[in-house]
Amino acid sequence: MLLLSLLACLSKVTILPPPIFDTSGIEETIDWPKVGEETTQILQQYVQVDTTNPEGNETRGAQFLGQILEAEGISYEIHESSPNRGNLIARLPATGEPEQGPLCLLSHIDVVTAETEKWDEDPMSGVIKDGYLWGRGTLDMKGMGAMELMTMLLLKRQNIPLKRDVILLAVADEEVSGEGVRYVADTYWDYLQCEHVVNEGGLGLHDMMFEGQTVYPISVAEKGSVWLKMIASGEPGHGSTPRPNEAPKYLLEAIETLGARDLEPSLEGPLDQFVVNIGGQKGGLYGFVLRNPLLRNTVVKKQMLDNPITRAAIINTVHVTGFGGQNKPNVVPSEVYAILDCRIQPDVDPQEFIAYLESMVSEHIRFEVISASTGSSSPIDDPFFYALARQAVRGEENAVAGPVVSVGYTDSNYLRPLGAKAYGFVPVALTAEDMEGFHGHNEKLSVENIHIGTKKLFLAVLEVSAKKSP
Ligand SMILES: [Zn+2]
Structure with missing residues (x-):
């Protein structure tokens, strides 16, 4: 009987539905090594902008992102939730009448403090050494912020017809009180109306459960x-x-x-x-x-x-x-x-x-x-979740993606009750040693991860935002 019930059924693995938009044509037209190089340079400079919280001074970081957007013809606004606590909103509008609510690329500008004397490199240096970009925020979460910015630039440069608005949302004070996201959501939600959000929460981990296997947990819920x-x-x-x-x-x-x-x-x-x-x-x-x-x-x-x-x-x-x-x-x-x-x-x-x-x-x-x-959750059966999962494992034979509940909370927990479907996923793959940089000493992100992550994020966003040609 036991044997029978053991053999009776095996739970079904998630089968990803085919992509709702074929991104391969656009993917081929982009010079990815150049894009990765550019994202790396942006992240270097972003790390050098001191947004250590407390004090935060996120307006500096928002202005840094803003001037890059402006140079490429993308308009932005900075709203301060309190003096010097700047929150940036930039928007690429849909081409014609939007078919769907906006997709929001969310990150926080602030970083936690660093005990400089315990680091091997200056936490504000953004120096590149042994294939890694060093600095506070490379993992949490200026690295993702730089990839999100590059996604906006690529959508604009490639002149991609969009079926929905794509919004870059970089907020203040995630690490201390969450003031930034609360202020932006409370004050500008009518204007934002994010239907989908991608934010921190999950990321790829090498050798976590089995040697040689990379797992990509995508956070769909928070406790x-x-x-x-x-x-x-x-x-x-x-x-x-x-x-x-x-x-x-x-x-x-x-x-x-x-x-x-x-x-x-x-x-x-x-x-x-x-x-x-x-x-x-x-x-x-x-x-x-x-x-x-x-x-x-x-x-x-x-x-x-x-x-x-x-x-x-x-x-x-x-x-x-x-x-x-x-x-x-x-x-x-x-x-x-x-x-x-x-x-x-x-x-x-x-x-x-x-x-x-x-x-x-x-x-x-x-x-x-x-x-x-209260915690919050978003559906697994969702095109954006599938797009993120598809990109997470692309090109890797021994990798698997899937949904998880985050044990900590992020700014997503504030946006889900407003109706956003939020997914926590930074498309990088870290080792156990890399992970120690989170709020610890020697925070760093490999240049390879910056290159790969930028491409994965862009393609996932592209799949759910590009307008199909008639
Ligand atoms: Zn964070």
Whole structure:
């Protein structure tokens, strides 16, 4: 019986439908090495524009992008969400009456701080060494910003008839408060009306699951976040005499209870499809395991729970990230608290999740909500998703693309509730070592990735934006 159910069915890998626009004719007319070279130079200069957040000073970065657009006859506007926090909007209008809502190329201009003395090269240098362009923002996310800019320039230079507006949207302050995207969306949404968005979120990873295989997770959803202060109350007293009704003891018990909760891991949804796709590409015995629903729900689920990264993707996390209270050794305080950073699946309601936590802990515990936000998701069955997936793996035999839920959130989480279908995908492929540059030391992006990524992004955008000739 077990054998029968094992053999009964294999989940279907995503079969990409044929492209809605054949991009090959236009692709052939472009001098790609030259385009890659130009994008690399733009990124070098963009890295040199200091937009470290805090302060941000993104207006500088917006002006840098703006002057390149202007030189090619693409008009732009810069709107400041607060002094020096510039947000750029540039638009290539549809040729004739638009057939579809705009496609928006989104990036953030700000970068996180860098501990210069711990880097091998100056984080603001944009120097090229050993095939890499070095600098803060090359990965997060001026590299993508430069590729998006080049996509605009190519659409314009090639004089491509567009069936929809294509908008470049470079915003301030993603790294600290998300002020830029909120301001732009709240103030200019009538004007933007992005139907599709591409932004950061997913990217290609070499050798992550299997040696020699490159996986391209495309983020179609983001988890929500619930930040809580979990406060325990009890009887105050003297440190010399432990008693059973003290606040610190209640807090420890509550943490233990929450840690022992049923994790209810979910392999359903986007990530499940991605695992199936990897199985399809992998083939063999392990491919069979990955594609079999029963084995996926047992063997694979267990493996995913053992790895902190995949574990975070399949459960609602409850993460103690801080403590507070008075800290005199001989005094038992009447209140102490823990800070919890909880991340919930996109379909979980934050209030219901808080009620669930409350139901588990004792009456000596209360929660104060620091912030709570719902996650968001976009459809997988969508032409732009397919175009991104198609381009992700192009020219690579041992690569697979598929949908995932991001465990962190990006500016996309703000645009999805307004109606945008947003996909997180930077079309580069990184090694584990490259990944350490994200918010870390020695952030760098290979020149090869800049060349390939620019081409992939342009072709994906072209497929869903170009007007078919009559
Ligand atoms: Zn970022």
